Amino acid sequence: MAMTKNIRLILILGILLISANAFAQKERNLGIIKSALNGLHYSVRASYGLGGVSPVPLPSEIREINSYRPLIGIALEGTIEKDINKWLGIHVGLRLENKTMATDALVKGYKMEIQNGPGVTVKGYWTGNVKTNVKNSYISLPILVTFKLTPRWKMRIGPYFSYLLSGDFSGSVYDGYLREGSPTGPKVIIDANNPASYDFSEELVRNNWGLQYGIEWRAFSHLNIFADLQWGMNSAFPKDFDTISFKMFPIYANLGFAYAF
Amino acid sequence: MKISKLLCMMIVVLPLTSCIQDEPLNMEADIEAVIFDKNNNHVLLFNNDSVIEIPSDDAGLNISVIKNPQAEITNIAPIFRLSPGARITHIETGKDGNRLPLDFTKPQKYKVTSEDGKWERYYTLSFDNPSIFTDFNFEHYEMLGNGKYISYYEVKENSPQKYYIWATGNPGYSMSGGSNYPTQKYDRGVNGNAVVLKTVSTGMFGSALKMPIAAGNLFFGSFDSKNAVTAPLAATRFGIPFNKKPVKLTGYYMYIPGEQMTDQNNQPIESMTDAPDIYVVMYENSEIVDGVKKSVMLYGNNILNASNIVGRARKEEGYYQTSTREQIYNGEWNTFSIDFTEEGNGIDMEKLANYEYNLALVFTSSIYGANFQGAVGSELYIDNVKLICEE
Structure with a gap:
């Protein structure tokens, strides 16, 4: 469900990008040239994001990352840049993006709390494997300061604000045991053939913000290549959400290209 | 946020495994099993049952070993299999409870402390004739x-x-x-x-x-x-x-x-x-x-x-x-x-x-x-x- 939504999102953005390109195929119209003379630059950009939603630093309860897959995380952005002076500028964008990952970790004495129907909670300490799948879509607003290092190299840094459009944060626990209630509660084995699944999608916070840091290289006159790091500053889950006792921060590196008009 | 930290984070994101911390100490404090070796197992009703598994829930805190009605139980030294890293203390004497010879004509009480020292469980071990x-x-x-x-x-x-x-x-x-x-x-x-x-x-x-x-x-x-x-x-x-x-x-x-x-x-x-x-x-x-x-x-x-x-x-x-x-x-x-x-x-x-x-x-x-x-x-x-x- 979430996946099809994401695909639709990507398609719409793709179409927008293509139409923007078609528009660009016509000669620079006067407006754009005028804007450029006033220090305004427009670009559209696409990137591939790689990262995870993770506690920072990793708590000692996490003993091993058995596997990690980034899945498909695409970001599409329309950008306006305004020069302040020869070196400094402002970068404001509107970005649609997916932040995804799939991990499988080995944990020891990991505190868990699972909702089991209305008002019914299972609490306990889990030792064993935890699989997590994240497929979140956001609309984001980066507001960055840019520094021109050389005519071809540019650096940028600043905050971004994201709104969660659709979220999937789910997984399962397997091949281990739960101590129900406390570390001295009944021990219950959950084996690999009978995983217990969880779904915290509904718990994800809608409003997110973070810091973004990146560099951009002008490869051709209209084509730039860039890399950005997005570091979430608020946890993916609200403060009163005890199931995961750690703050979970989305941390993603994006690699992509920009078409500058 | 320092640039160096940002750079470190950039490096951190992909090989998350490099950030694994030291293993935390175990929090469990169970007697998983009571074991009777060949010097002690003659007292059991079935002396082939020399390893007695103990349930992990609170029902396991009262361990009743069914003994042979004729057996002497004044000097028995049970062996305990505990949660990894846990310690067992005989409460009355304060001694290490493992292999400690005791008179079981009355029930004996033990305390098990977890490896991290934060959790305790109290057990009673008694030898009982089969009762109908x-x-x-x-x-x-x-x-x-x-x-x-x-x-x-x-x-x-x-x-x-x-x-x-x-x-x-x-x-x-x-x-x-x-x-x-x-x-x-x-x-x-x-x-x-x-x-x-x-x-x-x-x-x-x-x-x-x-x-x-x-x-x-x-x-x-x-x-x-x-x-x-x-x-x-x-x-x-x-x-x-x-x-x-x-x-x-x-x-x-x-x-x-x-x-x-x-x-x-x-x-x-x-x-x-x-x-x-x-x-x-x-x-x-x-x-x-x-x-x-x-x-x-x-x-x-x-x-x-x-x-x-x-x-x-x-x-x-x-x-x-x-x-x-x-x-x-x-x-x-x-x-x-x-x-x-x-x-x-x-x-x-x-x-x-x-x-x-x-x-x-x-x-x-x-x-x-x-x-x-x-x-x-x-x-x-x-x-x-x-x-x-x-x-």
């Missing part, structure tokens, strides 16, 4: 799991000793997080208290594990919660050593079936009404494997069809009457009387005298509850049960 109980009024109970669920025991006249012969599935249900436990006290018994067994829902978590219901049960033996999810039929360990030959089982009951039978996938089963089950099974509690005598225990999967069963008392499914809510409210109890008949190899009187048979007395609110078929809301009320035996 035949009258059950369900007046002796205690609340376990921080007072959440009931556990029954029996007592003898003029003795403070508690005999933990009964088990229930309550410790398994506790992991569903619910509060409507399948085995509960009913305070309007025929005399004093009775017990009520309820078939209850285990919530989404239970459904996900294909265990959507829990049938109320009460039985001779023990319940091992660690198997409750992976091998639920292996969690119910039926039977205790017994040296009398049963004749019949009698008692009082009321039964009301829940409205809708469901299967393991929580799908409705039409044209079927839930029914209770009450039975006694007696079985040979040892077998010779490669010349060595080994103990035998029956579990949920073979308690009714194992080849070492020597006798049983059980009625057909249609035997039990259904009560209305009103009849239950008015306390209109029905009686049951179930004859015991021998089968298989039959009962050998000499083996019987040597406790070479186990007896399981079992009550459940859903006859197919072991297969997770039953109707949520089925209730079986039980009181004043007598197991009449040959003298």
Whole structure:
């Protein structure tokens, strides 16, 4: 469900990008040239994001990352840049993006709390494997300061604000045991053939913000290549959400290209 | 935020594994097993059982080792298998409890401390002669799991000793997080208290594990919660050593079936009404494997069809009457009387005298509850049960 939504999102953005390109195929119209003379630059950009939603630093309860897959995380952005002076500028964008990952970790004495129907909670300490799948879509607003290092190299840094459009944060626990209630509660084995699944999608916070840091290289006159790091500053889950006792921060590196008009 | 930190983070994101911290100390404080080596195992009723596994729930805190009635127990040094890193202390002397020779003519108390020092569990270890109980009024109970669920025991006249012969599935249900436990006290018994067994829902978590219901049960033996999810039929360990030959089982009951039978996938089963089950099974509690005598225990999967069963008392499914809510409210109890008949190899009187048979007395609110078929809301009320035996 979430996946099809994401695909639709990507398609719409793709179409927008293509139409923007078609528009660009016509000669620079006067407006754009005028804007450029006033220090305004427009670009559209696409990137591939790689990262995870993770506690920072990793708590000692996490003993091993058995596997990690980034899945498909695409970001599409329309950008306006305004020069302040020869070196400094402002970068404001509107970005649609997916932040995804799939991990499988080995944990020891990991505190868990699972909702089991209305008002019914299972609490306990889990030792064993935890699989997590994240497929979140956001609309984001980066507001960055840019520094021109050389005519071809540019650096940028600043905050971004994201709104969660659709979220999937789910997984399962397997091949281990739960101590129900406390570390001295009944021990219950959950084996690999009978995983217990969880779904915290509904718990994800809608409003997110973070810091973004990146560099951009002008490869051709209209084509730039860039890399950005997005570091979430608020946890993916609200403060009163005890199931995961750690703050979970989305941390993603994006690699992509920009078409500058 | 410093640039260096940002750069470090950039490096950190991909190989997250490089940031694994030192392993935390263990928080568990269990006696996992009590072991009797060759210097000590002669005191056991079955000296082939030199490793006794202890259930992890609070029912495991009272460890009763069934001893040979003739054995001396003034100088026994049990060995304990503990949670990794945990320590055991004999409370009276403050000494390390492992391999500590003690006089077990009275129960001895131990404290187990977790590796991280933050968690403790208190255990009592006693050696008891096999004890035979035949009258059950369900007046002796205690609340376990921080007072959440009931556990029954029996007592003898003029003795403070508690005999933990009964088990229930309550410790398994506790992991569903619910509060409507399948085995509960009913305070309007025929005399004093009775017990009520309820078939209850285990919530989404239970459904996900294909265990959507829990049938109320009460039985001779023990319940091992660690198997409750992976091998639920292996969690119910039926039977205790017994040296009398049963004749019949009698008692009082009321039964009301829940409205809708469901299967393991929580799908409705039409044209079927839930029914209770009450039975006694007696079985040979040892077998010779490669010349060595080994103990035998029956579990949920073979308690009714194992080849070492020597006798049983059980009625057909249609035997039990259904009560209305009103009849239950008015306390209109029905009686049951179930004859015991021998089968298989039959009962050998000499083996019987040597406790070479186990007896399981079992009550459940859903006859197919072991297969997770039953109707949520089925209730079986039980009181004043007598197991009449040959003298």
